[in-house]
Amino acid sequence: MAGSAYARFGLKLDNIEFRHPERLLDAWHDFEDGKSRLILAFRHPYGDEPQLITLALGLGLSREARLAGRALRRPAHALFIHGYEVPLWSGPLVRWLLPRVGAMPVYHARLDKAGLERIRSALLGGAYPLALAPEGQASYRSETLPRLEQGTARLAFWCAADLEKAGRGEGVAVLPISVNYLYDEGDMDELEDLVGMVEADCGCPRDASGAGPCCVDGEERRRSLAARLVSLDESLVAQAERYYFGGGRASQPSGRDARLAALMEEALRRAEAVLGLKAEGDLISRVYAIRQEGWDRIYPETDKSALSPLGRRLEDRRAGEAWYVMRHMEFVDLCYYLDSGYLATEDGSAPDFGRLVEAAYSAADLASRLSGGNITHRPNALRHRAILTVGRRLELGSRYAEFQTDRKGSVEAATRDLGLEFENCIQEYIDERRA
Numbered sequence: 001m002a003g004s005a006y007a008r009f010g011l012k013l014d015n016i017e018f019r020h021p022e023r024l025l026d027a028w029h030d031f032e033d034g035k036s037r038l039i040l041a042f043r044h045p046y047g048d049e050p051q052l053i054t055l056a057l058g059l060g061l062s063r064e065a066r067l068a069g070r071a072l073r074r075p076a077h078a079l080f081i082h083g084y085e086v087p088l089w090s091g092p093l094v095r096w097l098l099p100r101v102g103a104m105p106v107y108h109a110r111l112d113k114a115g116l117e118r119i120r121s122a123l124l125g126g127a128y129p130l131a132l133a134p135e136g137q138a139s140y141r142s143e144t145l146p147r148l149e150q151g152t153a154r155l156a157f158w159c160a161a162d163l164e165k166a167g168r169g170e171g172v173a174v175l176p177i178s179v180n181y182l183y184d185e186g187d188m189d190e191l192e193d194l195v196g197m198v199e200a201d202c203g204c205p206r207d208a209s210g211a212g213p214c215c216v217d218g219e220e221r222r223r224s225l226a227a228r229l230v231s232l233d234e235s236l237v238a239q240a241e242r243y244y245f246g247g248g249r250a251s252q253p254s255g256r257d258a259r260l261a262a263l264m265e266e267a268l269r270r271a272e273a274v275l276g277l278k279a280e281g282d283l284i285s286r287v288y289a290i291r292q293e294g295w296d297r298i299y300p301e302t303d304k305s306a307l308s309p310l311g312r313r314l315e316d317r318r319a320g321e322a323w324y325v326m327r328h329m330e331f332v333d334l335c336y337y338l339d340s341g342y343l344a345t346e347d348g349s350a351p352d353f354g355r356l357v358e359a360a361y362s363a364a365d366l367a368s369r370l371s372g373g374n375i376t377h378r379p380n381a382l383r384h385r386a387i388l389t390v391g392r393r394l395e396l397g398s399r400y401a402e403f404q405t406d407r408k409g410s411v412e413a414a415t416r417d418l419g420l421e422f423e424n425c426i427q428e429y430i431d432e433r434r435a
Helices: 002-010 021-032 049-067 086-090 092-100 113-125 151-165 185-202 218-244 256-275 283-298 309-335 353-370 397-405 407-434
Strands: 013-019 036-042 079-083 104-106 130-132 171-183 384-390
Touching: 002 013, 002 049, 013 021, 013 049, 013 407, 021 036, 021 049, 021 171, 021 384, 036 049, 036 113, 036 151, 049 079, 049 171, 049 384, 086 092, 104 113, 113 130, 113 151, 130 151, 151 171, 151 397, 151 407, 171 353, 171 397, 171 407, 185 218, 185 353, 218 256, 218 353, 256 283, 256 309, 283 309, 309 353, 384 407, 397 407
Parallel strands: 013 384, 036 130, 036 171, 079 104, 079 130
Antiparallel strands: 171 384
């Protein structure tokens, strides 16, 4: 009952639906029967997927098992891996809850041998499957696939090695779970109101000739809203340019995506300069490094009580500087995923309502982050149904011999295959929605 109430009032979920639940049941029963160790690899486009997957397992999987006449031996649960920083920005309730449900932190930019050993031990011998997001963090786009990190494949192969060392014959399976939210186009008024609030916040003029609530043609309303969102995106990029560059650039890149790339580079450069970090790796790797250093300064491991009064004030100043520097990181954390083509369609038709919702949420989120916000301020205004499409599992234990001879190539191939399964799940959802 508590889970149902949280889903409805906390997450605004009307229902959780599985596509191909038999794939999840097969993998789950193999895990319960001791045939295979299991990693649930879920998409992470919205931010609340750990809560969603927990509810889906606790409420939905048991229902599916009963309907299929395949009862589970115990209530379904998973041990989640989360970014170590999540309890820092989530608050005291999350800090209290995470360790009590078996969640384990992982560092993106620091070697944590003890933490990795805990995760490997849980994967090898834990009573529940492991659950993680191969994207590494929220990616804000549900119908396109962003970069996948290689940690999921590495963990699976390490588990295969640990099983062999222990003389055990279980397999190691990675089960992809794609996540999509299905919104009701009857909530168009509410979405238009949200966009209007962001337009007002950005000082964007409204086009009085555009379609509005009086227009009964849903296609035209979606087309009109898409045009407003494109204009709003342009305004947000332009305002970010004024903040980061003022009038100091000799030339401006052509094209919206190139302009945003230049903004992200400048934001990271500023953050790295203050924190004394080198620009190493891709943009998200640099985001991780800034986030790590920032939180280390805000929550230092040193005992401040042993410092002099001046020393404590200087530590407070370092923490304050780090907080402001991390606003640049939060800007890039969102913008990295916001390509300009998300609302475009091949045939020139209006975008689907769900994509308009995601674009509107991202516009509000970007306005918030430009003024100091983070993911906790991202809107969740409209009720929705969660569609969990279960992909075909990857039997990585059977690839362990290949991993022993070519570790890099095996990890890359497994990660690529996982991405292909996610893409198949996404396309299946899109096809079903359009049918």
